[in-house]
Amino acid sequence: MLSRLQYISQGTTVEEQERNILKALQNGAEWIQLRWKNVSTEEFQDLGIKVKNYCRDFGAKCIINDHISVAGMIDADGVHLGLTDAPVAEARKILGRDKIIGGTANTIRDIQQRLAENCDYIGLGPFRFTSTKEKLSPVLGLKGYQDIFRYFQEKEIKLPPVFAIGGIQLEDMEALKNTGVYGVAVSGLIVKKPESISTIKTILQ
Numbered sequence: 309m310l311s312r313l314q315y316i317s318q319g320t321t322v323e324e325q326e327r328n329i330l331k332a333l334q335n336g337a338e339w340i341q342l343r344w345k346n347v348s349t350e351e352f353q354d355l356g357i358k359v360k361n362y363c364r365d366f367g368a369k370c371i372i373n374d375h376i377s378v379a380g381m382i383d384a385d386g387v388h389l390g391l392t393d394a395p396v397a398e399a400r401k402i403l404g405r406d407k408i409i410g411g412t413a414n415t416i417r418d419i420q421q422r423l424a425e426n427c428d429y430i431g432l433g434p435f436r437f438t439s440t441k442e443k444l445s446p447v448l449g450l451k452g453y454q455d456i457f458r459y460f461q462e463k464e465i466k467l468p469p470v471f472a473i474g475g476i477q478l479e480d481m482e483a484l485k486n487t488g489v490y491g492v493a494v495s496g497l498i499v500k501k502p503e504s505i506s507t508i509k510t511i512l513q
Contacts, residue, residue: 312491396425434474
C-alpha cells in the first residue's frame with residue numbers, strides 16, 4: 309500500500325535538504341522523494357545514503373528522483389522518472405521487479421505511455437504554477453484532473469495510483485481527492501508547514 313502523501317524534498321544545499329527531510333519525517337511523512345537538481349552524482353549519492361538511513365529509522369519509503377544508478381547503489385525503495393528521463397523499462401532492468409517505479413505525466417497521452425510502461429504510480433501535474441520546477445508543463449487546474457479521470461473512466465481503463473503534484477496547498481486537498489486522485493506529492497507546503505502533514509493525511513484517508 310503506497311502512502312497517499314509524498315514529500316518531494318527541497319533545498320539547494322545538503323544542510324537544507326537534510327533539515328527539510330528530517331522535519332517531514334518527524335511530522336509523520338511516510339514517503340520521501342529525494343529531489344536535488346544541479347549537483348554531482350557523488351554529492352547526490354552521499355545525501356541519498358543519509359536520507360535512506362533516515363527513512364529506515366522512521367519506517368518511511370525512500371524514492372530517488374531521476375538517478376536510477378544511485379537508487380540501485382544505495383538500495384532505495386524506488387525511483388521517480390520524468391518524461392525526459394530514462395525509460396521505465398531501463399529502470400526496471402537495473403532495479404528489479406520489487407522496487408517502486410513512478411513516472412511523471414501531464415496529458416492523457418502521457419498517462420497512456422505510463423500505462424504501457426507499467427508504472428507503479430503516476431505523478432500527474434502540475435496542478436498550478438510552481439517555482440520548484442524549471443521547465444513547467446501546462447498547468448492542469450482542477451478541471452484538467454476532472455477531464456483526465458473522466459476520459460479513463462469512460463474508456464473503463466483502470467489507472468495505477470495517481471498523485472496530484474504542483475503548487476498544491478492545504479485548501480486544495482479535499483477538491484483534488486474528489487477528482488479521483490489517489491494522493492498528493494507536495495514540496496513547498498511541507499517545507500513551510502511540516503506540522504500540516506497530519507491534517508493532509510487525515511483528509512486523504
